[in-house]
Amino acid sequence: MPTHFNGSRAEMRTLDTFIKLTRCTNSLFSRLTERNTLGDITPSQFAVLEALYHLGSMTQGEVGAKVLKSGSNMTTVIDNLERDGRVRRERDAKDRRVIHVHLTEAGTGKVEAILPGHIAALVEEFSVLSASEQQSLAGLCKKLGKGKASK
Amino acid sequence: MPTHFNGSRAEMRTLDTFIKLTRCTNSLFSRLTERNTLGDITPSQFAVLEALYHLGSMTQGEVGAKVLKSGSNMTTVIDNLERDGRVRRERDAKDRRVIHVHLTEAGTGKVEAILPGHIAALVEEFSVLSASEQQSLAGLCKKLGKGKASK
DNA sequence: CGGTAATATTTCGACATCGAACTATACGAT
């Protein structure tokens, strides 16, 4: 688009795609944030609660793997969730290194209160794309997200 | 995909697309980070430098608009860039509220040192998609990123 | 058994990020 960069055709195409992908994700997320469907919890906190809700109690490390965040980050986010009474930590009896994270009743209630509106917001945002366009986007994202098997 | 959530067909499709889009972007960015093509600057700093490089000197607010970040965030990122001598702040003579941000020589050099490797990394990452797939992805992202004109 | 390696989590320091409150400056209407 409007840069004074002179690259090969492939480079320009890739750059253009990358920029549009990045901007798309960014602006989609800011629009979702503006809707305020999450109430008083943060997106990160919601991601953790949702994972626990859909997949059940997990190790702290497993939660991090699910939401694609680092271990130290999990410590922080789960600290805040615990402080606010949405999750409970429980040390494993056998292997005392691991910590199991459970939703509390308040946590479960929070997810159930938020989920419908959250999904409705997503459906509305994605309604600019037809069903087949959405599937096409999903397929392309899946491919790109996986990356090259090797290296 | 694998949740015990029972929504309508449209909801499931949207959710699936949203998850794949999110994961795609996340893992793409972590792979790019792992490649370490940016050296000692952060992605946010690179975004600012690149904007200044391609579009020329801008107001601090304009930079924020380009990289889609808040004003207070721009203060922080530009503070760090200024501290490291990559950009220079200059108060406007006529309207003393505004600050113009310029690349220094070091800043320009930094961009030029980074750009080729960065682009090469992008091209390689995106090579899992054919040219037409990339264009298709770009088009879908553009549509989704823009959102509904109204509302 | 004892020592080394691996694993799970926490701590720490740096950076990013936001919104709200604040400061300084400009502008418009009277």
Added chain:
DNA sequence: ATCGTATAGTTCGATGTCGAAATATTACCG
């Protein structure tokens, strides 16, 4: 000119985010 509003940046407090180093605990190996 002046008052009120709008605009550009900054400051502040909270949260998220990472990687490296530290801690605690378990596993493995000779």
